[in-house]
Structures are given as C-alpha cells and as structure tokens.
Amino acid sequence: MLMVVNPGMALLVGTLGMVAAAGVFWPKKGLLALLSKGRLNTQRVLLEDALKFLFDCEYKNIPCYLNSIAGSLHISADNATRLLDRLRTMGLIHLQEDTFRLTDAGRSYALRIIRVHRIWERYLADETGIGEMDWHGQADFKEHQMTLEDADQLAAQMGNPVFDPHGDPIPSSQGELPAYTGQPLSALEEGAIARIVHIEDEPATIYAQIVALGLYPGMQVYVMDKTEDRIQFAANGEECVLTPFFATNITVKKLPAREPIQKKPDLLSSLKIGESAAVKGISPTCRGQQRRRLMDLGMVPGTIITAAFRSASGDPVAYQLLGTTIAIRKSQADHIFIERSEEKL
Amino acid sequence: MEQQQNNNSENILSLANTLRWDLGVDLHDAVIESIYEDASRIARKTVQSTGEKATYNFERKIDQLVTSRWLGFPIMFLLLALVFWITVAGANVPSGMLASLLLDTVHPALKGFAANIGLPWWLSGVLIDGAYLSMAWVIAVMLPPMAIFFPLFTLLEDLGYLPRVAFNMDSLFRKAGAHGKQALSMSMGFGCNAAGVIATRVIDSPRERLIAIITNNFSLCNGRWPTQILIATIFIGGAVPSYWAGLVSAGAVVGIAVLGIGFSLAVSWGLSRSVLKGEASTFSLELPPYRPPRILQTLYTSLIDRTIFVLWRAIVFAIPAGVVIWLVANIHIGGESLAEHFIDWTNPVALLFGLNGVIILAYIIAIPANEIVIPTILMLTVVSAGMAGVGHGAGVMFELDSISATENILRAGGWTLLTGVNLMLFSLLHNPCSTTIYTIYKETNSVKWTLVSTFLPIVLGLVICFFVTQLWMLLA
CATH class of the missing domain: 2.30.30.90 (Ferrous iron transport protein A (FeoA))
Structure with a gap:
C-alpha cells in the first residue's frame, strides 16, 4: 500500500507542528515553563514576600506603611490589608503606633526565607553560569520552595558562605545577622572615599543599569561632584554618573580619607x-x-x-x-x- | 560542667560566625594568595634553573609556525587529512582478511559443525547466524580502522600538537558557545563516537563538556563512511553522467561530513543558549611543551584504553542484537515474519520521511554498530520483498562484493534517488550506536543527558528528512 499525501499539505502540517512544539518547549515563555510557574502556591508566596519586606524595613530602620507594602508586592491596598490581618492572626507581626513590626516568630520566619534566598544567589553566582541579571528572580522563586535543611546542606557544600553576591550578609542558621552599617551612595559628600558594600537588585531596571556601569561590591568609589540631580564619582579610576535616586540603590561604607585612591589598572x-x-x-x-x-x-x-x-x-x-x-x-x-x-x- | 562546656563551644561558634562577616568578601582569595606567596618564597630559596633557554626558544619557533595566521590552519588540515587517509587506506587489507576469516571461513565451518552434531536449525540460527555473525562482523569492520586511527591520534596528542589545534580552533567554537578542545573530541568522533565521547574528558568546564558529548554524534564516524560511500555511489553517482559520477558522489559524501560539522556547531550554539545556559563554564587551555613521542607506550595505551575498550563494548551489544536480528526475520505470526509485519506497518509513515520500513527496522535492530546497518538492510529487503536465491537466508546478514548487485537489490526494494539522499541524511542524523549511548551514560552519569543525546539527533534527522522529502515531491 502506498499512501498518497499531498506534499504541500504535508509541508504545512509539518511547519505547524514545529511551531506548536516550539510553543510548548520554548524556555521561559513556552507552555511547559508557564505551567511549572503556575504551580507555585501564590498565597504563601505573598505572605513570605511581605515578611521579607517588613524585615528589610526594620533592618534599614525605615518605617513601614501599608502603602509601601502594597507597592512592593504589586497588590492593591485592600489585598494588602487582608494579607496583614492574616499575618497578625498568625502572630507574625504586630502594629506599633502606625507602623508594622515583626514579632520574634515573624522575624525568624523572615530570616529563614532570606537565608534560603541569599544562599541560592550565592550558588547561582559561584556554581552555575547563570547571568547576574537572573540571580534575584530565580532566588525569589526558589526561596519559597527550598527547605531550610536543603539550603543548609547546599551552604555546607559551598563552604558556608557568609555573603551573597550582592554583598549582603547571609543570616546564619541560628538567625544571626550583623548590624546594618552602610549608607546610600547618594548620602556621600563631595570628595568622600568609600567602598561599595551592597548593590540593591530591585527594581531590575535600575540594577541592570548599575551592572552595565561595571560597579560591583568591593569597589572603591570617590565622589567627584554632587549636585541636586546628579552624582559624579570615580570607581576604580572610571568616571560614572548616576541620578541621586539611582544612587540610593548602592550602599557604601565610608573609608578614612587617607586611604590611597586606586588608579584604573x-x-x-x-x-x-x-x-x-x-x-x-x-x-x-x-x-x-x-x-x-x-x-x-x-x-x-x-x-x-x-x-x-x-x-x-x-x-x-x-x-x-x-x-x-x-x-x-x-x-x-x-x-x-x-x-x-x-x-x- | 558539661553544660558550661556546651555553652562555651556554642559561644565560640557564634563568635566565629560574626567574625567571618567582618573578614569581608575576599577571604578565599586571600588564602590562595598566601599559599602562592609561601610557595614562591620557598621555591626562590631552594630551586635553581639552568640552561633551558635554548629548548624554550626552539619550542616558541614551532609554536609560532603552527599557530601562525597563514600556516596554522593549512598545517592542521593536512595533518588530520593524512591521519584519516592512513586509516582508510591501511584498514582495507586487514579488514578484508578478517572478514574472509571470520565471515567466509569460520562461519560456514561453524554451520557445518552444528549440522554434524545435529543441532536443531533454530538453535544454530540464533547462535551462529545471529549472535556469532553479528559479533564477527563488528570485529572485522571495527578493529582495523580503530587499531590504526587511535594510535596515530594518540601520537599527535603525545607530541603536544593537539592542544595547539584546540588553541587555533577555539575562536570558531567560542562563537558556538563551546570549548576549543571540542575540535579534538570531534576529530576523534570521526574515528569512533564512543571514543570521541571519552575524549571529552579533556574539557574541564562542565557545560562545554556536555555540549561536546551531545554533539559528538554529528561527527560522521568510521562505521558510517562505508554506508555513505556505497549509497552515494549507487544513487547520486547513478543520477549524473558517468564521467562525473566519481567526483559527484565523493563530493556528496564530503558534503554530508561537512554538514555534520555544521550541525555540530549549530546544535552547540543552540544548546549553550537554551537548556545548558545555566551550567557553569570556564576556559583555560594548557599548552604543554613539545615532547618526542613514546611510541611503544602510545601503541600500548591506545590499543588497551581505546581500541579494546570500545571494541569490547561493541561486542557486548552486538551479540544480543544479532540474536534479535535473526529472530525478527524467523519468528512467524500468521504466515509472515515479525520483520515483515513491522515493515508493512511502518512503511506508510516512513514514506512521509522519504525512508521505508526496512530502513527504520534496520536502524532499530542494528543499534550496536553502524557498520551492520547495510548488511541488515540488505537481508531485510530480501526477506520482505521475497527475493529468491539472493543472500544466505532469513536472518543472515550479508554484503555483496559487487556494487551493481547491491543496487539491484535496493532498487527491487523500491529505493529511489530520494530514498538514497534521505538514507545518507538519516545515517548522519540518527541516534548514536548503543556503545556510544552506554559510554555517554557512563561519562555523564545522567539519564537525562543520555536521553537528550540519543533522541535529539533522531528528531533532527526526521525533521530534516521530512522537509527534504516533501519539498522534493513538491518541486519534482
């Protein structure tokens, strides 16, 4: 028996088949990738993200209001109210005057999430070839899935790192974290010398621009000029210009002025x-x-x-x-x- | 007392943790630096070097020659072509001798012996026509080229030349997201894919090594060259005027090999940007000093480590496959053999890809070695077309000395120029042989990557054959 197939038809079906297969298997945007993303428990993710945000505020001594929480989680104020009510009934936060504070239980929960997040970022940076723009997003996903035990094991394999690749300290498994000592780059005076200790990876667009300038934790900066709308500084001998708003995403530690200024090597x-x-x-x-x-x-x-x-x-x-x-x-x-x-x- | 001690050690641990934060981010660097500092201080005190400048300068001269802008690539192509030529030319005679011994002398003798002691026909069929013949075939066609190719290749390696090839080729492979040393595992793959996969051990970066393993199958291995040459001579040479036939069919075979290199680079590029994007990647290439090769040691290690190793794996797979090949042609259900059932059933689908049921079945049951695909195809064609007086009976693989006799069988089996072209493409783009698949599993230790390396080329081959066939039919 010889099956007769119209070649034009066959070509059309074949091409459509290829397109359909691409639609299913395409990395990140394909059907399979979307399905695996959708399986995440969104309620728990929101809850944990809120705790993380509250902890960050406390750590940096910034007051934390309802609106800032809703804004950072990309949800409406109503939803944020409901979420915070839930956190309160769970005994994870309490209201102090008009700002939200973490309870001890809430703080240790948040530290657990942050530990997993930063260990995973360290892992991505050191043990894989994933680019720095993707670390934060992937760790944001992983932090809700990985157990603390798995994270501890991973950390032990990497020699128990104490900093994540952005320069943030990783909370110890007992939940200790060193005191926050840095200040934003935007707060430096003209002529000041400082070392970058941390680059905030959120929002991604600002982070991308900072990375594009070639800045990284450990770099020495020297503020050359500062006005209302721009801050000009030298980093390893290279001149950079940022708006003060962007510069708040870079945390620095001031160095004594007598330390020599590095030339561009x-x-x-x-x-x-x-x-x-x-x-x-x-x-x-x-x-x-x-x-x-x-x-x-x-x-x-x-x-x-x-x-x-x-x-x-x-x-x-x-x-x-x-x-x-x-x-x-x-x-x-x-x-x-x-x-x-x-x-x- | 104990309580206090516990408290103490906990305090110390927590203090140690706190102090590590104060040490900052570059503790590891500081440790390595201090190790090197100590080592070099000790070396300065105790080590003296004399009189190495002359050899050093001489080596630099060679390096400047073999890596020069104009001569680097021609020297490389000449040397590699020479190695392949010696292999092909040198393997013919011993291969013929082995074949006449194992296939034409021992095989009939065994059959006669089995008949004498009254072995039932099916038992002698399974054991001698199936298992023995398949094993003997694999030995006869694989052993001589490997025994020549591997020592030659190892000599070049020992001499220190191969790292320079990787050095010269790196920029091409870098653009494909791969490692320059992939040029070496790829060249090795032209001899044998299993050996090529083992050769990827020299690539120390995890991602680039996986890429080299998965794409090694696109190097047209020694077992597939004869298939390509035979089919090109029959169908492509036969389609042009006879005075062009030799040149055109040779060009077609080289074209397939070059296409394989192209696929290797293209798939490397695709893999490094999709599924393997996240694997860690490093690059460094040590260029060792040139050394006079240790010929005897090279012969010994390349024979033991590579030739015998690969051959043994091939034999282990060839024996059960031989049994299967014999059985599918001899077990009958409802008056037809299993092979005929399968061929009838797959024919309509296979024709969509410009192939036929015989080819599909042959590629499945001849998985131990690409060398036995053509004998299996011939046997199956004779069985399914019910040709009398050709070959040696159902389940007995055979090859013919005369190309025109082979052509007659294939044309009688319904083969056309399009079938020939598609077979050549499919021979390049199909799953690796079972020896290679097993080797990939051993090297990667991962079922996932073994499956990817197995099925990626088949899918690619079927897609290419499908589009070639349908476009051909549309235009013809």
Whole structure:
C-alpha cells in the first residue's frame, strides 16, 4: 500500500507542528515553563514576600506603611490589608503606633526565607553560569520552595558562605545577622572615599543599569561632584554618573580619607606579545569556578606573566607564567588586572 | 560542667560566625594568595634553573609556525587529512582478511559443525547466524580502522600538537558557545563516537563538556563512511553522467561530513543558549611543551584504553542484537515474519520521511554498530520483498562484493534517488550506536543527558528528512 499525501499539505502540517512544539518547549515563555510557574502556591508566596519586606524595613530602620507594602508586592491596598490581618492572626507581626513590626516568630520566619534566598544567589553566582541579571528572580522563586535543611546542606557544600553576591550578609542558621552599617551612595559628600558594600537588585531596571556601569561590591568609589540631580564619582579610576535616586540603590561604607585612591589598572588583554607584567588581581566580576581556575593556575598578585603567542584566529592568547604556557580567551584576560613595571623584568 | 562546656563551644561558634562577616568578601582569595606567596618564597630559596633557554626558544619557533595566521590552519588540515587517509587506506587489507576469516571461513565451518552434531536449525540460527555473525562482523569492520586511527591520534596528542589545534580552533567554537578542545573530541568522533565521547574528558568546564558529548554524534564516524560511500555511489553517482559520477558522489559524501560539522556547531550554539545556559563554564587551555613521542607506550595505551575498550563494548551489544536480528526475520505470526509485519506497518509513515520500513527496522535492530546497518538492510529487503536465491537466508546478514548487485537489490526494494539522499541524511542524523549511548551514560552519569543525546539527533534527522522529502515531491 502506498499512501498518497499531498506534499504541500504535508509541508504545512509539518511547519505547524514545529511551531506548536516550539510553543510548548520554548524556555521561559513556552507552555511547559508557564505551567511549572503556575504551580507555585501564590498565597504563601505573598505572605513570605511581605515578611521579607517588613524585615528589610526594620533592618534599614525605615518605617513601614501599608502603602509601601502594597507597592512592593504589586497588590492593591485592600489585598494588602487582608494579607496583614492574616499575618497578625498568625502572630507574625504586630502594629506599633502606625507602623508594622515583626514579632520574634515573624522575624525568624523572615530570616529563614532570606537565608534560603541569599544562599541560592550565592550558588547561582559561584556554581552555575547563570547571568547576574537572573540571580534575584530565580532566588525569589526558589526561596519559597527550598527547605531550610536543603539550603543548609547546599551552604555546607559551598563552604558556608557568609555573603551573597550582592554583598549582603547571609543570616546564619541560628538567625544571626550583623548590624546594618552602610549608607546610600547618594548620602556621600563631595570628595568622600568609600567602598561599595551592597548593590540593591530591585527594581531590575535600575540594577541592570548599575551592572552595565561595571560597579560591583568591593569597589572603591570617590565622589567627584554632587549636585541636586546628579552624582559624579570615580570607581576604580572610571568616571560614572548616576541620578541621586539611582544612587540610593548602592550602599557604601565610608573609608578614612587617607586611604590611597586606586588608579584604573591595566588589563591583561592589553599586554602585547612578548611583553611581561605582574598580575595585580582578578576582577570580582569574575566568580565561582572561573575565578578558582584562574587562581589555581597561578593568576595571583605578584606572579610575572608574559604574553607568548597568539592563536591563528587571534583569540585566545597563550601566556607564560610560573614555567607553564596557558591559553585564555580575551573575555577572561579582560578580568585580570596587571601592573607594568618600569624596569626590565 | 558539661553544660558550661556546651555553652562555651556554642559561644565560640557564634563568635566565629560574626567574625567571618567582618573578614569581608575576599577571604578565599586571600588564602590562595598566601599559599602562592609561601610557595614562591620557598621555591626562590631552594630551586635553581639552568640552561633551558635554548629548548624554550626552539619550542616558541614551532609554536609560532603552527599557530601562525597563514600556516596554522593549512598545517592542521593536512595533518588530520593524512591521519584519516592512513586509516582508510591501511584498514582495507586487514579488514578484508578478517572478514574472509571470520565471515567466509569460520562461519560456514561453524554451520557445518552444528549440522554434524545435529543441532536443531533454530538453535544454530540464533547462535551462529545471529549472535556469532553479528559479533564477527563488528570485529572485522571495527578493529582495523580503530587499531590504526587511535594510535596515530594518540601520537599527535603525545607530541603536544593537539592542544595547539584546540588553541587555533577555539575562536570558531567560542562563537558556538563551546570549548576549543571540542575540535579534538570531534576529530576523534570521526574515528569512533564512543571514543570521541571519552575524549571529552579533556574539557574541564562542565557545560562545554556536555555540549561536546551531545554533539559528538554529528561527527560522521568510521562505521558510517562505508554506508555513505556505497549509497552515494549507487544513487547520486547513478543520477549524473558517468564521467562525473566519481567526483559527484565523493563530493556528496564530503558534503554530508561537512554538514555534520555544521550541525555540530549549530546544535552547540543552540544548546549553550537554551537548556545548558545555566551550567557553569570556564576556559583555560594548557599548552604543554613539545615532547618526542613514546611510541611503544602510545601503541600500548591506545590499543588497551581505546581500541579494546570500545571494541569490547561493541561486542557486548552486538551479540544480543544479532540474536534479535535473526529472530525478527524467523519468528512467524500468521504466515509472515515479525520483520515483515513491522515493515508493512511502518512503511506508510516512513514514506512521509522519504525512508521505508526496512530502513527504520534496520536502524532499530542494528543499534550496536553502524557498520551492520547495510548488511541488515540488505537481508531485510530480501526477506520482505521475497527475493529468491539472493543472500544466505532469513536472518543472515550479508554484503555483496559487487556494487551493481547491491543496487539491484535496493532498487527491487523500491529505493529511489530520494530514498538514497534521505538514507545518507538519516545515517548522519540518527541516534548514536548503543556503545556510544552506554559510554555517554557512563561519562555523564545522567539519564537525562543520555536521553537528550540519543533522541535529539533522531528528531533532527526526521525533521530534516521530512522537509527534504516533501519539498522534493513538491518541486519534482
């Protein structure tokens, strides 16, 4: 028997089939991805998000009103009232004057969620290749699913980290957290030197812009100029401009003025073939396995490194260090700081 | 007393935690730095180096030559082509000798012996025509090319040249989201995909290694080249004037191999941007100094570690598959064999993809090795078309010396130029052989990635064959 199929028809059906399959399996936007997202218990998620927000307010000594809660959770004021009533009957919060305060039970609940969130962010940053723009969103999802025991186990595997990749301390399993010491970048005076200790990852649009400027926790900043509507500062020798509103998302710790101002360091990728220099450090934006690998190879401050030869296609470049020849890509060499010395090495 | 001690240790732990916050974010860096500092201080005091400058300069000269902008790639292509040529040319003779020994001498002898001691026909069929023949076939076609290819490849590796290939090829693979060393596992895949999968061990970044494993099957392995050459000669060479036939069919085979490389890069690109996006990724490539190869040791390790290892796995799978191949052609239900039932049942669907039921069945039961696909196809075609006097009976795989005799069987089985083209495509884009699948499982330790590497190429192959067939029919 020979089945006769009109080829035009078959092509049409085949193409439609492909489109349908794409619709189901497409990452993030496909039917399967949406279904798995929809399974989350939304009521509990709201409740936990509210506790987290209240804790954050307390931690930073900001008064917390009904409207700010509704705004941060993207729900109406009515829904927020109902949610807070529920939290109160559960004994997790109480009203003090006209602001909401966490009870001890509520605080420890919130700390548990925050611990899972920050441990997961640390995990994403160190052990996976997921980009920094996605950490917060994925951790927001994971914090409601992962048990504290699983998070503890994960933390133990990573050597019990104490900071998340944004520079926030991770609450210990006993629920301890160091006192909040930073101030917003916008509060610095002209001429002040400070170190970035934290970059707020919410809202995502502002975070994206801060990341695009190449700012990261641990960076030294020097405020050059400050007016009503803009703050101009140098970060590792690079000039940046932000509006004061954006600058509130960056938390800094003031440094004594006598600490030397860092110059913008040379990058390993700028080394010409045959040239030598001393490694000065690896940029903190290079993390996790990538960073460990580079350090294991000997890219630590003080190591003398020589650009040996270039691949036939121009990238990667082979470097000579500690008696071996190692090739790395330009995108990695851009993360390694070097210091050329005047005298011949 | 004990209570107090407990309290004390808890206090100490909690104090330690608090202090870690004060240490800041770069504690780990500080530890590694201090280790290196101590090590280099000790080395400065105790280690002296003399007279290594000359060899060093000589090595740099070689490096500058093999990685130079103009000569780097030609040298690489020449060397790799030489390795493949030696393999193909050198394997012909021992393969023929093994085949005449195992298939043409031992097989009839075994059959005669079985008849003498009065073994029932079905038992001698299952054991000798099924299990033995399948095993012998795999040995005859796999052993010689592997025994030549792997030592040659290992020699290049030992010499220090292969890391330079990865170094030169990295920028191409980087654009596909992969690692330069994938060039090596890919080249190894042209010899054998199972060995190629094992070769991905040199890739130390988890994501790039998975990519290299999943896409290794797109390297047209040694077992598929003969299929490609045979079908191209019959159908593609046969469709053009005879003075062009050789060139065009050779071009078609090379085209399929290049298409495989293209798929390998395209799928790498797709994987690194979709399902594997979140896997950790690092890059570093050590370029070891050049060394004179240790020929004997290389021969020994490549024979034991690679050839025998892969061959053994293939044999383990070939024996049960041989039994299955014999059984499907010999168990009859309602007057027809299982094979005929399956072929009749899949034919209408297979025709949509420009294939036929015989091809589908052959690719399922000849899963242990791509080498036995063509013998299985020939046997099944003869069985299902009910040709008398061709081959050696139901369930006995065979191959013919003459290409035109093979062509006659296939054309009698209803094959056209379109079937030939689709078989060539499907031979490139179908599941890896069971040896490779098992090796993938062993290497990844994950059922998920094994399933992905198995079914991704089949789905891709069916989609491509479907569109090629329907467009062909629309235009023809």
